[in-house]
Amino acid sequence: MNGASKPRLRDEARNLYRNAILDAAEQIFAERGFHAARIQDIAERGGFAVGTVYKHFEQKEDVLRALMVERMDDMQVELEEREGDPPGFEDKLVVKLGRLFGYVEKHRAFYRIAMENGLFGVVSTGSPLDEKDRAKLVRFKARMLDLIHEGIDEGILAAGEPGLLSSLLFGTVRAFSLGAFELGESPEEKARLIVDLFMNGARKRSKAEKSELGGRERRIRK
Amino acid sequence: MNGASKPRLRDEARNLYRNAILDAAEQIFAERGFHAARIQDIAERGGFAVGTVYKHFEQKEDVLRALMVERMDDMQVELEEREGDPPGFEDKLVVKLGRLFGYVEKHRAFYRIAMENGLFGVVSTGSPLDEKDRAKLVRFKARMLDLIHEGIDEGILAAGEPGLLSSLLFGTVRAFSLGAFELGESPEEKARLIVDLFMNGARKRSKAEKSELGGRERRIRK
Amino acid sequence: MNGASKPRLRDEARNLYRNAILDAAEQIFAERGFHAARIQDIAERGGFAVGTVYKHFEQKEDVLRALMVERMDDMQVELEEREGDPPGFEDKLVVKLGRLFGYVEKHRAFYRIAMENGLFGVVSTGSPLDEKDRAKLVRFKARMLDLIHEGIDEGILAAGEPGLLSSLLFGTVRAFSLGAFELGESPEEKARLIVDLFMNGARKRSKAEKSELGGRERRIRK
Amino acid sequence: MNGASKPRLRDEARNLYRNAILDAAEQIFAERGFHAARIQDIAERGGFAVGTVYKHFEQKEDVLRALMVERMDDMQVELEEREGDPPGFEDKLVVKLGRLFGYVEKHRAFYRIAMENGLFGVVSTGSPLDEKDRAKLVRFKARMLDLIHEGIDEGILAAGEPGLLSSLLFGTVRAFSLGAFELGESPEEKARLIVDLFMNGARKRSKAEKSELGGRERRIRK
DNA sequence: GATGAATGAGGCTTCATTCAT
DNA sequence: CATGAATGAAGCCTCATTCAT
Numbered sequence: 001m002n003g004a005s006k007p008r009l010r011d012e013a014r015n016l017y018r019n020a021i022l023d024a025a026e027q028i029f030a031e032r033g034f035h036a037a038r039i040q041d042i043a044e045r046g047g048f049a050v051g052t053v054y055k056h057f058e059q060k061e062d063v064l065r066a067l068m069v070e071r072m073d074d075m076q077v078e079l080e081e082r083e084g085d086p087p088g089f090e091d092k093l094v095v096k097l098g099r100l101f102g103y104v105e106k107h108r109a110f111y112r113i114a115m116e117n118g119l120f121g122v123v124s125t126g127s128p129l130d131e132k133d134r135a136k137l138v139r140f141k142a143r144m145l146d147l148i149h150e151g152i153d154e155g156i157l158a159a160g161e162p163g164l165l166s167s168l169l170f171g172t173v174r175a176f177s178l179g180a181f182e183l184g185e186s187p188e189e190k191a192r193l194i195v196d197l198f199m200n201g202a203r204k205r206s207k208a209e210k211s212e213l214g215g216r217e218r219r220i221r222k
Numbered sequence: 223m224n225g226a227s228k229p230r231l232r233d234e235a236r237n238l239y240r241n242a243i244l245d246a247a248e249q250i251f252a253e254r255g256f257h258a259a260r261i262q263d264i265a266e267r268g269g270f271a272v273g274t275v276y277k278h279f280e281q282k283e284d285v286l287r288a289l290m291v292e293r294m295d296d297m298q299v300e301l302e303e304r305e306g307d308p309p310g311f312e313d314k315l316v317v318k319l320g321r322l323f324g325y326v327e328k329h330r331a332f333y334r335i336a337m338e339n340g341l342f343g344v345v346s347t348g349s350p351l352d353e354k355d356r357a358k359l360v361r362f363k364a365r366m367l368d369l370i371h372e373g374i375d376e377g378i379l380a381a382g383e384p385g386l387l388s389s390l391l392f393g394t395v396r397a398f399s400l401g402a403f404e405l406g407e408s409p410e411e412k413a414r415l416i417v418d419l420f421m422n423g424a425r426k427r428s429k430a431e432k433s434e435l436g437g438r439e440r441r442i443r444k
Numbered sequence: 445m446n447g448a449s450k451p452r453l454r455d456e457a458r459n460l461y462r463n464a465i466l467d468a469a470e471q472i473f474a475e476r477g478f479h480a481a482r483i484q485d486i487a488e489r490g491g492f493a494v495g496t497v498y499k500h501f502e503q504k505e506d507v508l509r510a511l512m513v514e515r516m517d518d519m520q521v522e523l524e525e526r527e528g529d530p531p532g533f534e535d536k537l538v539v540k541l542g543r544l545f546g547y548v549e550k551h552r553a554f555y556r557i558a559m560e561n562g563l564f565g566v567v568s569t570g571s572p573l574d575e576k577d578r579a580k581l582v583r584f585k586a587r588m589l590d591l592i593h594e595g596i597d598e599g600i601l602a603a604g605e606p607g608l609l610s611s612l613l614f615g616t617v618r619a620f621s622l623g624a625f626e627l628g629e630s631p632e633e634k635a636r637l638i639v640d641l642f643m644n645g646a647r648k649r650s651k652a653e654k655s656e657l658g659g660r661e662r663r664i665r666k
Numbered sequence: 667m668n669g670a671s672k673p674r675l676r677d678e679a680r681n682l683y684r685n686a687i688l689d690a691a692e693q694i695f696a697e698r699g700f701h702a703a704r705i706q707d708i709a710e711r712g713g714f715a716v717g718t719v720y721k722h723f724e725q726k727e728d729v730l731r732a733l734m735v736e737r738m739d740d741m742q743v744e745l746e747e748r749e750g751d752p753p754g755f756e757d758k759l760v761v762k763l764g765r766l767f768g769y770v771e772k773h774r775a776f777y778r779i780a781m782e783n784g785l786f787g788v789v790s791t792g793s794p795l796d797e798k799d800r801a802k803l804v805r806f807k808a809r810m811l812d813l814i815h816e817g818i819d820e821g822i823l824a825a826g827e828p829g830l831l832s833s834l835l836f837g838t839v840r841a842f843s844l845g846a847f848e849l850g851e852s853p854e855e856k857a858r859l860i861v862d863l864f865m866n867g868a869r870k871r872s873k874a875e876k877s878e879l880g881g882r883e884r885r886i887r888k
Numbered sequence: 889g890a891t892g893a894a895t896g897a898g899g900c901t902t903c904a905t906t907c908a909t
Numbered sequence: 910c911a912t913g914a915a916t917g918a919a920g921c922c923t924c925a926t927t928c929a930t
Binding site: 612 | 699700701702817818821822823824825827830831833834835836837838840841842859860863864865866867868869870871
C-alpha cells in the first residue's frame with residue numbers, strides 16, 4: 001500500500017525548504033545569537049511555518065549543526081587548489097586566503113555565531129554541538145596545517161614549528177575574518193597584507209633591505 | 223549579622239557575597255555559556271540563595287557585565303610596565319605577554335565566554351552587553367595599540383601600519399589565549415615563540431642569517 | 445488503480461483501506477491510549493499515508509467511534525442464540541459467556557481502550573465520544589439485561605432485582621474480560637466458573653449439599 | 667552561607683501548596699481526563715501559578731502518580747478492621763465495603779481517571795504510571811485477597827478458589843464503585859446487596875429456603 | 889541582608905488537519 | 910483516491926525575577 005511517486009521532484013521540493021530554513025536560520029542566528037534566536041523568528045523570516053522546521057530538523061540545535069557543517073564544507077573548498085592559481089607558495093597563499101576572506105565576508109554575520117560554537121576550534125562548553133560535530137569542524141584546522149607543510153616542503157617556510165605556524169596563520173585568519181579588525185581593504189588586499197606580515201614579521205627594515213624586495217614581496221635579504 | 227557592626231565590616235560582608243557571586247558566575251558562565259547559565263545554577267555552585275544575587279545585581283546581565291569589567295581591569299594591569307621588566311622593546315613584550323597568558327590561563331574558562339561577548343572586540347549581536355559596556359572593554363585593544371607605538375617609537379617596528387600590527391598581535395594573543403591551540407609550553411615560552419614569530423615572520427632563513435641571530439632572538443641583520 | 449473499474453471493485457478497495465485503518469488504529473489505541481496515539485503512528489503501523497485516514501474518517505475521534513461501534517456489534521453477536529446452543533438457562537449462559545470471552549480475548553488490547561471510553565458504560569468525562577455514541581454502546585448493557593430476564597422468566601433467577609443481577613453479571617464479565625484477573629483457563633472454563641459463582645455464590649457448602657449437586661453444577665437443593 | 671530557618675513553618679507552607687495542587691488536579695483530571703487536562707487549568711482552579719506545580723512535581727505525570735498513591739493509601743484504610751466493627755465475617759464484610767463505597771463516592775470523579783490508569787490493576791499501556799507505581803497500587807488487590815482468606819478461615823467461604831472469589835468481589839466492587847451501575851442506595855445498602863449476592867448467588871430460592879433465611883441474611887440451608 | 893518558594897511570560901516542540909501533487 | 914510535506918494552534922515546561930519571612 002506504499003506508493004513511491006516522483007521522488008526526484010519531491011526531493012527537490014524538500015531541499016528547497018531545507019535550504020530556505022538554513023538561510024533564514026543563518027540570518028537570525030547571526031542577528032540574535034543561537035540562544036536568543038527563536039524558531040518562530042526563523043520561520044517568519046523564511047516565510048514558512050514553524051512546524052516545517054521540525055519536519056527537516058529534530059531540534060533547534062540540529063539547525064545550527066547542519067548550518068555549520070555546510071558552511072565549513074564550502075569554506076574548505078576555498079582553500080583547495082584551483083585552476084589559474086599562481087605557482088609559488090606565497091602567491092598561492094595570497095590567492096587562497098583571498099578567496100577565504102571573500103567567502104567569509106558573504107557570511108560574516110553567521111561566522112560570528114559559528115565561532116562561538118567551535119567553528120575555529122574554540123568552543124564554550126555550553127555549545128549545542130557535540131564532540132562528533134566538532135570533530136568535523138576541526139578538519140578545517142587540519143587543512144590549514146596542510147598549507148603550512150606545503151610551504152615547508154617548498155623550502156619557503158621554516159621547518160621547525162609547523163603547528164605553531166599553522167596556529168598563527170589560523171589565528172590571524174580568524175582575527176581578520178570577523179568584524180573585529182576592519183582593514184577596509186578588499187579581500188585580496190587584506191590577504192596580501194596578512195601573508196606579507198606572516199612571512200616577514202613586523203620588524204622594521206632598513207632602506208637597503210626594502211629596496212632589495214622586488215615586485216610584490218619584500219625579501220629579508222638577498 | 224543582626225547586631226550593629228561597623229560599616230567597614232558590613233562592606234566586607236557585602237563584598238564577601240559579591241565576590242562569591244562573581245566567582246560562581248564565572249564558573250557557570252564558562253561551563254554553559256551566558257544564556258544557558260541559570261541563576262539557580264550559580265546560586266547552587268556558590269552556596270548562596272537565588273535572591274542574594276538580586277540583592278547585589280539588578281539582573282543577570284549585570285553579573286556578566288561586572289565580571290567582564292573586573293577581569294578586564296585585572297588583565298590590563300598585566301600589560302603595564304612593572305619594576306624589573308627588561309629594557310628593550312622585544313624583551314619587554316615577551317615579559318608582558320607572558321604575564322598576560324599567565325593571567326588568562328587562570329581564568330581560561332571564563333575568557334571563552336568573555337570572548338563571545340566582546341572582550342576582544344568581536345561581538346555577536348545577541349550579546350547582553352550594550353555599546354557602553356563594550357566601549358569599556360575595547361580599552362584593552364587601545365592598550366595594545368600603545369604597545370605597538372612604543373615599538374615604532376623605538377624604531378623596532380615598521381611604522382607603516384600600526385593598526386594592522388596591533389590587530390595581528392591582538393589576534394595572535396587571542397588565538398593562543400584560549401584552548402584552541404595548545405602549545406604545551408609555559409606562558410613565558412609561549413610568549414617568546416609568539417613574539418619571535420611576530421617580529422620575524424615565518425620565512426625560512428639561510429644559515430648565514432640564523433648565525434647572525436644572537437642569544438634567544440633572531441636578528442634580521444647585524 | 446487509475447483505470448476505470450467496476451463500482452463493486454472500488455468499494456472493495458475502499459474497504460480494504462478502511463479496514464486496514466481500523467486494524468492499525470485498534471493496535472495503536474490499545475498500545476498508547478486514545479490521546480497519546482498519533483495518526484502518524486497508525487499510518488505507519490498500517491503502511492498507508494496519513495492523508496488516507498482523512499479520506500475515510502473526518503477526524504481522529506471518528507476512527508475510535510467506528511472502531512467501537514464495529515467491535516460492539518461483533519461482540520453482541522456472541523450473545524445471540526446460536527444453533528447448537530444447549531437448552532437450559534444456565535448451560536446456555538455458560539456457552540454465551542464463553543463465546544464472549546473468546547471474542548474479547550482476540551481483541552483484548554483494544555478493549556482496554558474501549559472501556560475507557562464507555563464500552564461498558566463507564567466513561568470518563570474526557571472521552572472523545574459524545575452521548576449519542578455512548579447511547580449506541582449501551583445497547584450491549586440492555587442485551588445483558590435481556591439475558592437476566594430470560595433467566596427470571598424460566599424461573600431460574602430470583603425475580604427481585606433484575607437490574608442488580610444484570611449489573612453484577614456485567615461487572616463480573618468486565619472484570620474477567622480484561623487482563624486484571626488472569627484465571628489462566630480457557631474462555632469456556634472461565635465462563636463456567638463465573639456462571640457457577642454467579643448462580644450459587646461464594647458460601648461454603650456442606651458435603652451433603654455438594655453431593656446433591658449433579659453433574660457440572662451445584663444445586664442449592666431440591 | 668546556608669541559613670536554616672524555621673523549617674517547620676516552611677514545610678507546612680509547602681504542604682499547603684502541595685495539597686492544593688493535588689486537590690485541583692483531582693478535579694481537573696476527573697473532569698477532562700489526564701491527557702486533556704492542562705496544567706494551566708489545574709493552576710487556575712487552584713488559584714496558584716503554573717510554575718508552582720513544577721516546584722512540587724517534576725512533570726504532569728508525577729501529579730497523577732502522587733494523587734493515586736495517596737488516594738490508594740486512604741482507600742485501603744477503609745478496609746482495615748475498626749473499633750465497633752461487627753464480629754462475624756459477613757457482617758464485617760458489609761461494613762467494610764460500605765466504608766469503601768462511601769470513600770469512593772466522595773472521590774467518584776477521580777476514580778474514573780484512576781481506573782483508567784491502573785488503580786484497580788487494569789491499565790492501558792498508554793498510562794503515565796510506570797511499573798513501580800502500579801506495583802504499589804496492586805497492594806489493594808492483595809488486601810482484598812486477605813479478606814477472602816479470613817472468610818475461608820472462618821469456614822464461611824468455599825476454600826477452593828480464593829483467587830477467583832477475590833477477583834469476583836473485586837470486580838463487583840469496581841463495577842459498583844463507579845457510575846456505571848447506579849443503584850441509588852446508600853453505600854451501606856449497596857454493600858449489603860452486593861455481599862448478599864456475593865455470598866448466595868443469583869439463583870431463585872424456594873419459599874422454604876427463603877423462610878429459612880433468618881434476619882438480614884438468607885441461609886442456604888437450615 | 890539572606891532566603892527560596894511563588895510567579896507567569898515565553899519558547900520549544902507536538903500533532904491533528906490540510907492540500908498540492 | 911493515495912500521498913506526505915506544510916501548517917500553526919496549543920501545551921508542557923523553564924527560568925528570570927519578586928517578595929514574604
